[in-house]
Amino acid sequence: MQFRSKKKQKAIxxxxxxxxxxxxxTDLTENSRIISNMLGESVDFVxxxxxxxxxxxxxxxxxxxxxxxxxxxxxxxxxxxLMIESREAEQSNQIDRLELLEKHLLxxxxxxxxxxxxxxxxxxLSGDSILLIDGYAKGFSLDTRGGENRGIASVTTQEVVxxxxxxxxxxxxxxxxxxxxxxxxxNLWMKNYKIGNKxxxxxxxxxxxxxxxxxxxxxxxxxxxxxxxxxILEGAYIEELVQDGVYTPFPTVYNTERPDTxxxxxxxxxxxxxxxxxxxxxxxxxLFIDFLQSSEDYYQRADIATFIRVLRTIxxxxxxxxxxxxxxxxxxxxxxxxxxxxxxxxxxxxGIPFPAFIEAVLMEFTFELLREAGIRLPSTxxxxxxxxxxxxxxxxxxxxxxxxAMMVIIVxxxxxxxxxxxxxxLAITVRMLRFGYMLLAATLGLYGIFTGLIIMVLHMxxxxxxxxxxxxxxxxxxxxxxxxxxxxxxxxxxRTRQPLQSQKNIVRNQTDSxxxxxGR
Amino acid sequence: xxxxxxxxxxxxxLLSGCWSGRELADILIGVALGIDLVxxxxxxTLQVLDPAEVAANEGTSTRSTITNYTxxxxxxxxxxxxxxxxxxxxxxxxxxxxxxxGEELAREGIGDTLDFLLRDHEIRSDFVITVAKGLSAKDVLxxxxxxxxxxxxxxxxxxxxxxxxxxxxxxxELDELMDSILSNGKEAVLTGxxxxxxxxxxxxxxxxxxxxxxxxxxxxxLGVLKHDQLIGWLTREESQGLNFVxxxxxxxxxxxDWPEGGTITLELIRNQTKMDVSAKDDQVKVKLxxxxxxxxxxxxxxxxxxxxxxxxxxxxxxxxxxxDLMQSTIDVAQKEQIDIFGFGDQLRRQxxxxxxxxxxxxxxxxxxxxxxYDMLIEIRQSGMVTDPFDREFQKKxxxxxx
Numbered sequence: 001m002q003f004r005s006k007k008k009q010k011a012i013x014x015x016x017x018x019x020x021x022x023x024x025x026t027d028l029t030e031n032s033r034i035i036s037n038m039l040g041e042s043v044d045f046v047x048x049x050x051x052x053x054x055x056x057x058x059x060x061x062x063x064x065x066x067x068x069x070x071x072x073x074x075x076x077x078x079x080x081x082l083m084i085e086s087r088e089a090e091q092s093n094q095i096d097r098l099e100l101l102e103k104h105l106l107x108x109x110x111x112x113x114x115x116x117x118x119x120x121x122x123x124x125l126s127g128d129s130i131l132l133i134d135g136y137a138k139g140f141s142l143d144t145r146g147g148e149n150r151g152i153a154s155v156t157t158q159e160v161v162x163x164x165x166x167x168x169x170x171x172x173x174x175x176x177x178x179x180x181x182x183x184x185x186x187n188l189w190m191k192n193y194k195i196g197n198k199x200x201x202x203x204x205x206x207x208x209x210x211x212x213x214x215x216x217x218x219x220x221x222x223x224x225x226x227x228x229x230x231x232i233l234e235g236a237y238i239e240e241l242v243q244d245g246v247y248t249p250f251p252t253v254y255n256t257e258r259p260d261t262x263x264x265x266x267x268x269x270x271x272x273x274x275x276x277x278x279x280x281x282x283x284x285x286x287l288f289i290d291f292l293q294s295s296e297d298y299y300q301r302a303d304i305a306t307f308i309r310v311l312r313t314i315x316x317x318x319x320x321x322x323x324x325x326x327x328x329x330x331x332x333x334x335x336x337x338x339x340x341x342x343x344x345x346x347x348x349x350x351g352i353p354f355p356a357f358i359e360a361v362l363m364e365f366t367f368e369l370l371r372e373a374g375i376r377l378p379s380t381x382x383x384x385x386x387x388x389x390x391x392x393x394x395x396x397x398x399x400x401x402x403x404x405a406m407m408v409i410i411v412x413x414x415x416x417x418x419x420x421x422x423x424x425x426l427a428i429t430v431r432m433l434r435f436g437y438m439l440l441a442a443t444l445g446l447y448g449i450f451t452g453l454i455i456m457v458l459h460m461x462x463x464x465x466x467x468x469x470x471x472x473x474x475x476x477x478x479x480x481x482x483x484x485x486x487x488x489x490x491x492x493x494x495r496t497r498q499p500l501q502s503q504k505n506i507v508r509n510q511t512d513s514x515x516x517x518x519g520r
Numbered sequence: 521x522x523x524x525x526x527x528x529x530x531x532x533x534l535l536s537g538c539w540s541g542r543e544l545a546d547i548l549i550g551v552a553l554g555i556d557l558v559x560x561x562x563x564x565t566l567q568v569l570d571p572a573e574v575a576a577n578e579g580t581s582t583r584s585t586i587t588n589y590t591x592x593x594x595x596x597x598x599x600x601x602x603x604x605x606x607x608x609x610x611x612x613x614x615x616x617x618x619x620x621x622g623e624e625l626a627r628e629g630i631g632d633t634l635d636f637l638l639r640d641h642e643i644r645s646d647f648v649i650t651v652a653k654g655l656s657a658k659d660v661l662x663x664x665x666x667x668x669x670x671x672x673x674x675x676x677x678x679x680x681x682x683x684x685x686x687x688x689x690x691x692x693e694l695d696e697l698m699d700s701i702l703s704n705g706k707e708a709v710l711t712g713x714x715x716x717x718x719x720x721x722x723x724x725x726x727x728x729x730x731x732x733x734x735x736x737x738x739x740x741x742l743g744v745l746k747h748d749q750l751i752g753w754l755t756r757e758e759s760q761g762l763n764f765v766x767x768x769x770x771x772x773x774x775x776x777d778w779p780e781g782g783t784i785t786l787e788l789i790r791n792q793t794k795m796d797v798s799a800k801d802d803q804v805k806v807k808l809x810x811x812x813x814x815x816x817x818x819x820x821x822x823x824x825x826x827x828x829x830x831x832x833x834x835x836x837x838x839x840x841x842x843x844d845l846m847q848s849t850i851d852v853a854q855k856e857q858i859d860i861f862g863f864g865d866q867l868r869r870q871x872x873x874x875x876x877x878x879x880x881x882x883x884x885x886x887x888x889x890x891x892x893y894d895m896l897i898e899i900r901q902s903g904m905v906t907d908p909f910d911r912e913f914q915k916k917x918x919x920x921x922x
Contacts, residue, residue: 335614339551343569343571344571346545347574349543350572439533443534448533
């Protein structure tokens, strides 16, 4: 049976961890053998035996996993200290060797004691080095985490014209540091979790204590602790496992690779979830309007930002409804089209072999294919797709009389509108819903489209993101919340944080509106 | 239960198909409808257009952009359905722009045709209604029109622009016509469409290949209806007078004869007429307050328009001219006892009690109504030059003489 019951699975996992929860032996050779066996004698596992001291030499062994440790630290700071400088330290009157090592020889910031095999592996596999001394049933885990990383690259998914260009990378500690650097407040609290029975992925929750809603913090804590899965490879795993509504096309957890967006979210009272191994950081609770906003809205003048937001809101409906409106108008409501336009449409439709609905589905499908292919293709062949796309979707299809020129315009228009969204996951939602609306338009006309819209709004109103209504501040209407929805009010007008996300400490700004100097 | 609801709503979408949907390629767009009376039957002429020809960028084919289909039947609805035996597709009437009645039918009465036009769900009520002056609707619709690709479009835009810039026509739509016919206090008018030139040759493509087409369609006068029957035609001046009385003038041009010789032409850029109707002891009094703003457009007289006194004299002359224009129309209407101005409707609004008393004998009461005018004319601009060319020219002549 492939699908074991949850209980059974849990029992198996617990058994294994119980077996490993044995204390270390005092015999170094025995310890070394157990560790090596449990790792299946993997090639990246390194164990180095050496002697500490000359007068009363004692056998010691250092274990680490190659590639996830910083080898410079191991060679220069660790081994050098233990093997060479230990000779001088011997002169002192220290009795306990372990204490001597910890206080005088281990030039490492973070040193922990390990006493069980489980403990040992948790540290060893995270990149720490383990130092075991013969004759002691405990050892040290030394923070030597390191290895290659991509460094801080520039953003690739949410470009801005004005604003910081740095992006998160795969390393969680670097990502957290990026936020620390932006918010220098002791109230920026972070809590660590290790999730994934096999991957032991580091997950860090960051929030501004006193600003974030405590209920949401606790709820997230509970949901994260409830996760029992063998692997967390990307933030999306966490997103799917902690979100409120399961059956919805709309994203209820926000993700971004922009540190400034995360910092702004935390300052608004939201909670960030960092997951090791992915440059995308999650932000909860996520509201619908968050997906229509870009961090650049706050870096441009308020009036320009407002204009752009209105543009985006319109483009949301255009991307969703343009093809279905075309279908509904040409099949059911010809009387609503201006005469001249109708004549021109009718002229184009003459000789087209497919009904308008089939034509629209065909073209939208082709476009989705092209877009998907464009993403998956290696960038060296990527340009080929645009040439083929321009030919297939463009002139050739019209010349061959398979589709009308108007349809090509509709598809291109829809595509352009859907590229306006600053967030990719809302764009996918819209792409998918579009086909539903096309079907409704083809069967029930405008009536169908509006029924669909009503159903969609009802669904969105019922959605919650960590208990916060999805359409806040439109759904439960809040007048003060409107300052940062479609309109981006100047900063001196936005004095409070968005309600519902943060219930206490809501004043965030007390700057008065700038005035020219008096007497002029 | 959930699955049941989902499957029910899915079948609603999937099983209904494209109920009452029509592809654009399956409909025939009718743009003009002509109705004549032939041997006590309706002869219906439908003008449909060929979208491919109308929208074509390059004129490759020699097919006409429009096609007229004519059938004869006992009722209008039957006639339109009967069209399907000759048309390739089902006729679609939502984009109808023009309805033409033959004069013969209009004189018999158009009332019987209106019910279908109102009742049919496909027909909108925003097309213009006209009467073919002195000929059949079929002949009018047959004329090829230059510039505009369909005759319907040509008549539609002609009426619109002449109403706006010349004030000699009225754009009458279905609901307005119905209101006028049903009301006791107003009679209907319809714009007349006439053809000048050779009707038979004007139906050929070669007609519009010439610089002066062999036949042209004019919209230039208003036909007056009593109840639903056409009883006569107003002249161009009377039509303008009617539009001045009913406050339907947006912009027009009037000239006045200057007492010392020559003419001055003025462009009326804004005009407002307020109608005040009252009744005392069966005597109806109508007061028309006209306020007009005019620009001087053309001075072919030896006057100095820098002179304020001259200007007020021009204003007075224009006022008299407009007064005459309106009075001549009112005289004709009073003689025929036909209230085409809606004085009765206005009385009903202002003094419902008096109207109830007068309603039965309204034609007589209207014929005896006293009309008074209150003209307020203002000349605002004098164009790009101040002193007229004529005056400068006279000066030069005088200098030479001396």
